[in-house]
């Protein structure tokens with residue numbers, strides 16, 4: 001099929017057309033998934049790299065399709081963004097996360113936080129700040145223990161800045177996710193009230209073997225230091241990576257070396273029993 005010309009490749013390439021049919025099916029199935037109880041949230045510990053103490057959990061959404069089984073977030077989140085379903089889904093994730101946070105806090109004297117991913121589509125909703133604050137306040141958790149992870153995007157809109165400012169002044173924190181992977185990274189820091197940078201795992205993956213990746217991580221830490229931002233390294237998979245990151249002065253990390261994302265019960269147990277990994 002490949003030699004029939006550019007326009008026909010999609011039509012005649014079986015694999016490609018199956019993929020796009022799949023996406024169409026999934027897109028409509030997403031609409032009922034919330035009512036159908038098909039979503040779950042997993043919580044990946046974020047640790048002090050030195051002591052391995054758990055300082056926070058990142059909420060990560062999981063979708064188990066009734067016929068197809070688990071669908072990766074990298075597949076269904078973009079579909080949920082296209083349809084707008086990400087708005088109620090995102091509210092639900094925050095609600096679940098605050099409920100778990102209240103449970104963890106009840107079980108330990110130590111401070112624990114929860115990080116929740118916020119889609120750029122959510123950020124553009126006119127009443128976002130009020131709706132998110134309602135959820136946090138109803139749950140009774142300290143808004144200062146909730147951190148919203150945002151990704152860089154190319155547009156700048158006044159209402160986005162305004163929502164962020166309202167949430168920030170209510171005490172919520174913001175982390176800039178996948179830092180360094182987008183062209184507008186540094187510009188974003190000028191107008192969005194960021195507290196934390198998350199170093200993308202594509203740099204963390206090479207930090208022990210590549211001078212370039214190590215240099216980039218060192219530069220991110222220098223920017224964070226001069227702007228007084230915290231830094232979390234994501235995707236820490238080996239002891240070598242952990243050692244190099246600590247050497248460079250990175251305080252916090254998250255990744256399969258420390259723990260994979262946990263069920264709510266396992267996260268609660270970890271907090272109650274040991275509090276460190």
Ligand code: C2E
Nearest residue numbers: 060061073074077093117118119235236237254255256257
């Ligand atoms: P992300 O926000 O960058 O989340 C980190 C991803 O890295 C997660 O993938 C996590 O499971 C994975 N990860 C953690 N440690 C390691 C490691 O050591 N090695 C490797 N290779 N991967 C690791 P996941 O759970 O598949 O989520 C993928 C993306 O989907 C997330 O990337 C985020 O952008 C999006 N996502 C997940 N949950 C939500 C949500 O509730 N709302 C929104 N808007 N997006 C979400």
Ligand code: CA
Nearest residue numbers: 058117149177
């Ligand atoms: Ca994230």
Ligand code: CA
Nearest residue numbers: 177178198234
């Ligand atoms: Ca990330």
Ligand code: CA
Nearest residue numbers: 177178200201
């Ligand atoms: Ca990512």
